[in-house]
Amino acid sequence: MSSRESTRPNTVVILAAGQGTRMKTGWAKVMAPMCGRPLIAWVVDQALALNPARVLVVVGFRGDEVAAAVTKLDASGRVQCVRQEPQLGTGHALQVCLPALGADPGPTVVLYGDMPLLTPASLTRLCEAREQSGAALLTCQASNPRGFGRIVRDAGGQFARIVEEKDASPDIRAISEVNLGVYAFPGRDLVRLLPTLSNKNAQKEYYLTEVVELLVREARSVQTLCIEDEDEAIGVNTLQHLSQARAALQERILEGHMAAGVFIEDPATTYIDHGVSIGARTRILPCTVVRSGAVIGSDCEIGPFTHVRPGTVLEEGAELGNFVETKNARVGGHSKAKHLSYLGDVTIGRKVNIGAGTIFANYDGKHKHHCQVDDGSFVGSGSVLVAPVHVGQGATTGAGAIVKRNSSIPPGETWVGVPARPLHKRTEPRPDSSEQAPPKG
Ligand code: UD1
Ligand code: CA
Helix, strand or coil: CCHHHHHCCCEEEEEECCCCHHHCCCCCHHHCEECCEEHHHHHHHHHHHCCCCEEEEEECCCHHHHHHHHHHHCCCCCEEEEECCCCCCHHHHHHCCHHHHCCCCCCEEEEECCCCCCCHHHHHHHHHHCCCCCEEEEEEECCCCCCCCEEEECCCCCEEEEECHHHCCHHHHCCCEEEEEEEEECHHHHHHHHHHCCCCCCCCCCCCHHHHHHHHHCCCCEEEEEECCHHHHCCCCCHHHHHHHHHHHHHHHHHHHHHCCCEECCHHHEEECCCCEECCCCEECCCEEECCCCEECCCCEECCCEEECCCCEECCCCEEEEEEEEEEEEECCCCEEEEEEEEEEEEECCCCEECCCCEEECECCCCECCEEECCCCEECCCCEEECCEEECCCCEECCCCEECCCEEECCCCEEECCCCEECCCCCCCCCCCCCCCCCCC
């Protein structure tokens, strides 16, 4: 058996049933938005990265919503939800898993659904730290221990127990080493001890932390692993914590893109969600927002002040400039929309110029419609294309043209005016025409 195989947990349990009253939002806390996906998605990723045989997610408050989100994330069929109703604490959350856990769930890792920044590396180290018949937990020296359970050690420095802040004396509150709420247990002992938990504490809850204390009392080994990077310890209890966690995750996402050769001029004002792919040598200029699912090729330029929404695909060398918003938009190679435009529900070919202020009016108040703009065409400044519209290859719209719905501009033609109509018939060109010839596709 490889060492990786021997430390691999059989079961991971994620606690995600709490309401998150400290958020004051009414949402299920684990559904809070976090870089383009719900908070819980990051934790399910952590669990799956350990490659366990199965993952149990405890859901309760707005449980249907959470269960639906969790199910959507899992293609492996290893993730299953367990209901906790009512929610009587983190220990109770595991008690309701007892039927699913069975007599021996094997090595079991417990994660809290509000800790999105833990890395697979730390979780793997935790599993390795656990000795054969003992438990292990992650701790951190917190510069601000706000609300965390404190790690209490005996005179010899050995781990003794965890004391919740609400139950803590001033002496214990002064301890800066905190419990991250991440544990690796021998499954058989976890299952044996869970029914013995009490709720005699300030919150009248069943605390999972008591299980570790009970193991110490049985003289079992409980290893603590203190992680260095405090960012990993950000737990989301309030909206302020949510913003801190988001910023830290954002930094990681941007670092990943930069490492892959994406130039990001100002990470502090750049927002790129999870699940965005960006090719090398693309330049992202300040104050740009790129939402989940966007696919951006290499050698593109986006920004400053650009909003790239879901369904956007930019092919190699495409450019979006300031105050341009895209949604369900494919922009072909080397095409440009540099200023003040809305590209919604549109397929744009290669080497197309979208003039300043162009709007694809995709919504008629009831339905969305699609536009297509073929290769080499030139959409003049201030054009409004009322979808559906087809602009043929190498065609032109004049500045300020309003192209009516269901129009199809033939290849090479120029349409101008309100409503837009052909400037002249291509078949009968005026020999003395001073009008600009349509560009060659
Ligand atoms: C918990 C720990 C604390 C630790 C901190 C780390 C306990 C008793 N305390 O405190 O030592 O420092 O996490 O982040 O475990 N949940 C349920 N069902 C419940 C209650 C909670 O599923 O009945 C879930 C919540 O949705 C949440 C997680 O468990 O994802 C932790 O609950 P929370 O109330 O945030 O615990 P803390 O007070 O932060
Ligand atoms: Ca918490």
